[in-house]
Amino acid sequence: xxxxxxxxxxxxxxxxxxxxxxxxxxxxxxxxxxxxxxxxxxxxxxxxxxxxxxxxxxxxxxxxxxxxxxxxxxxxxxxxxxxxxxxxxxxxxxxxxxxxxxxxxxxxxxxxx
Amino acid sequence: xxxxxxxxxxxxxxxxxxxxxxxxxxxxxxxxxxxxxxxxxxxxxxxxxxxxxxxxxxxxxxxxxxxxxxxxxxxxxxxxxxxxxxxxxxxxxxxxxxxxxxxxxxxxxx
Numbered sequence: 001x002x003x004x005x006x007x008x009x010x011x012x013x014x015x016x017x018x019x020x021x022x023x024x025x026x027x028x029x030x031x032x033x034x035x036x037x038x039x040x041x042x043x044x045x046x047x048x049x050x051x052x053x054x055x056x057x058x059x060x061x062x063x064x065x066x067x068x069x070x071x072x073x074x075x076x077x078x079x080x081x082x083x084x085x086x087x088x089x090x091x092x093x094x095x096x097x098x099x100x101x102x103x104x105x106x107x108x109x110x111x112x113x
Numbered sequence: 114x115x116x117x118x119x120x121x122x123x124x125x126x127x128x129x130x131x132x133x134x135x136x137x138x139x140x141x142x143x144x145x146x147x148x149x150x151x152x153x154x155x156x157x158x159x160x161x162x163x164x165x166x167x168x169x170x171x172x173x174x175x176x177x178x179x180x181x182x183x184x185x186x187x188x189x190x191x192x193x194x195x196x197x198x199x200x201x202x203x204x205x206x207x208x209x210x211x212x213x214x215x216x217x218x219x220x221x222x223x
Contacts, residue, residue: 031209033209033210033211035211035213042213042214042215042216043201043203043213043216044213045210045211045212048209048210050209055208055209056208056209056210058210090155090156092156094209100209101146101158101161102146102156102158102209102211103158104148104155104156104157105155106154106155107155
């Protein structure tokens with residue numbers, strides 16, 4: 001069974017640009033969440049999607065957005081990139097059960113220059 | 114806002130020794146998870162604890178949950194080098210939003 005797949009693995013952008021990250025969940029998983037990981041702030045929740053609808057959103061500016069497609073694949077977009085957006089962006093998928101754990105992808109390492 | 118604190122942040126221990134990592138959280142929750150992250154890698158699920166008094170064990174690791182004290186522990190028995198990694202606890206209050214702790218970077222020295 002394939003795991004959570006994130007592309008690209010590495011990305012280098014400059015300030016002001018925008019970026020789109022992609023995530024394919026484990027087959028059968030309908031919930032997809034995104035997390036930002038930085039050395040200073042740790043792991044922070046960005047948002048969660050289920051059945052193409054955003055169910056929860058973390059405390060991030062509107063420059064961070066996402067969407068989910070009918071096949072459960074998800075994309076995350078960051079517009080007007082800032083230096084502080086440099087981070088590892090992790091996608092996680094799960095079954096829609098109350099106690100279900102998250103399965104994480106390998107992440108996209110974004111560097112903003 | 115929910116706060117999840119782990120201590121210690123850094124732990125260096127000799128092979129064969131025992132130690133405990135602590136995870137405190139600020140709001141009532143009965144769902145707590147432990148994850149492991151190796152350098153440059155993603156997070157791997159270790160334990161899911163769903164009720165007060167829950168105890169789970171896998172190999173040299175044992176996790177427990179005290180929901181009244183809002184405390185979870187990850188106990189390491191007779192550490193080996195392969196356990197070197199960063200360990201995170203995570204708490205869920207509602208829905209599927211995970212609040213992660215600060216992480217504990219464990220180094221096991223031969």
